[in-house]
Amino acid sequence: MSEMDEREIERRFEVISQFEPNPEITARDLKRAREGLIEQTTEQQAKQQNIWRIIMKTKTLKVAAAAAIIIAVLVGIYEIPGSPSVAWADVIQPILSARTASLDIRIGSQGSDFLIHDDVMGSRIRRTVSNMESANIVIDFEQQRVLTIDHAKKTAVYVGLSGLPDLRNYVERLRDMIARLQDKPDFQVENQGLQKIEGKEFLVFVAGGDNDKVTVWADPKTALPVRIEQKSPNMLITCDNLQFDVAFDESLFSMEAPDGYMVQDAGAIDFSESSETAFIETLRIWAQIIEDGQFPDSINLEDIVKMGPKFAQGMKRAGLTEQQMAEVAMRWGQGLVFIRFFKGQGQWHYAGKGVKLGDGEAPIFWYQPQGSKTWRVIYGDLRAEDVSPENLPQ
Amino acid sequence: MRERQKQILQLLDTSGPRLHRLLGRLTRREDVIGDLLQELFLRLWNSRAFDKVEDPFAYAYRTAINLVFEWRRRQQIACQPVEGKYPAARDNPSTLGKMIQAEELEQVLDATSRLSELARDVVVMRYIEQDSYEEIAERLGKKPQHVRSVCAKAMAQLREALTREKV
DSSP states (O other): OOOOOHHHHHHHHHHHHTOOOOHHHHHHHHHHHHHHHHHHHHHHHHHHTTHHHHHHHOSHHHHHHHHHHHHHHHHHHHSOTTOOOOGGGGTOGGGGGOSEEEEEEEESSTTOOOEEEEEEETTEEEEEETTEEEEEEEEETTTTEEEEEETTTTEEEEEEEETOOOOOOHHHHHHHHHHHHHTOTTOEEEEEEEEEETTEEEEEEEEEOSSOEEEEEEOTTTOOEEEEEEEETTEEEEEEEEEESOOOOGGGGOOSOOTTOEEEEEEEEETTOOOHHHHHHHHHHIIIIISSSBOOSOOOHHHHTTOHHHHHHHHHHHTOOHHHHHHHHHHHHHHHHHHHTOOSEEEEEEOOTTOBTTOTTOEEEEEEOTTOSSEEEEETTOOEEEEOGGGSOO | OHHHHHHHHHHHHHHHHHHHHHHHHHHOOHHHHHHHHHHHHHHHHHOSGGGTOSOHHHHHHHHHHHHHHHHHHHHOSOOOOOTTTSOOOSSOOSHHHHHHHHHHHHHHHHHHHTSOHHHHHHHIIIIISOOOHHHHHHHHTSOHHHHHHHHHHHHHHHHHHHHHHHO
16 A cells, blocks of 8 residues: 655645635625625614514524533533542543443432433543433533534534633543542542342442542443442432443534534633632522522532523523523523532532522522631622621521 | 624624635635635624634634535535646646646545544644644644644544545
């Protein structure tokens, strides 16, 4: 076989780079583009005059909400706050060389009916979720983008993930996590011996530090983990039916929108921005738009992932334009970074159940910032104050 | 909305000719550049991310590359060369030579379209637009050494793909 010379490739590119369009054609095309833009913006202004009717028919509504929820789920699963402890270092070695993986993810208790299925190939994840059956999500960590495709409605929404740490490869991520945990002074592993799941016996390891616990069920013959349960103060995640080196069709992980689908770019969530201000905005959107004037009963990940339809209804009710819906969904998702990447000391506390937006007497959320002697308390009117530990809400 | 319209029209005025030329280089079809340019600016208009980007031109540039490779995939057939715009094939100045060269250029562009998005962007910026590694790095928000490494890997992938096609 004769090998293609690199210089030959460069030569071809050089020929391509010598193309210069005819100036008349350039002028004509630029004029057309300008006219097209002006026409588009005029149409959009006209549409906004009767926005309510349009909102009732819009196709991107649910997808915009879904995209924000997907981000919330993504944050929760792939970046466990406060470093999850993993006993799986003892049983995980075979995974470290895996190119692909397949797993089911359950957030919250075993009774939870919300299930995520992930197929992982290199830096991409193809995700399906049980309450959005017609939607496929492809997450590309290298490009830091999420594509949500709704086949029923023929829509495709891109969401950017800026400010993420380097997450090029899922397996590399596991390796990093193990290395980090082994360095923790409070890291401990307990071998609990054989236990049964649905009639089959598995080796069970429990590992953890002060705040987090990870339980790994491994096949006693192959030492491959089949279930991993991660428990941290505000979250429980179970990964089931783990399989490695599964043969996938690469096209399933494509980040291209299918032909003929309506494409929307919903902007980006910046994971480096986990401010209290952004979180307060999330609470405001939650109360004002999603819950019709009242704070939600819970802000746990388990509840967040189930709220797709409610989010969509809330945005309809608020009479937002299509662009506003996408913006609201993204702002809401941005604030969630604060609790998912919680950087304060210990746990955060939420007590917004039954509290109305604007109630300045009711504390709804409090936490202790890193290195601070006082706590921050957010009230129902969304003001935040420093409070000494003895004056914290009970 | 007026402010946004003004900003996008300004981008069209300042960077439109360069984006138009890029679309021409990657499609090699003067008859489709106009449609793609129009689609590009409508995408920018509909993009929420556009309002937040620090460098609107860099964003438009990458969107243009994505757009044109989407178009190439849709085509799936060899495009015709742009009449009279390319220098004659180095060793084959005949009509046949031009046809062979056109086929070679299509092959390299098709192979580029199969690279990852990042690798594709880097290859286009480096070899077709002839930007420096530093300029590419700044445009993509990466480090120059990362861009170099992506470029080297992409070139190896292209070599492998084109070698396979030669067999």
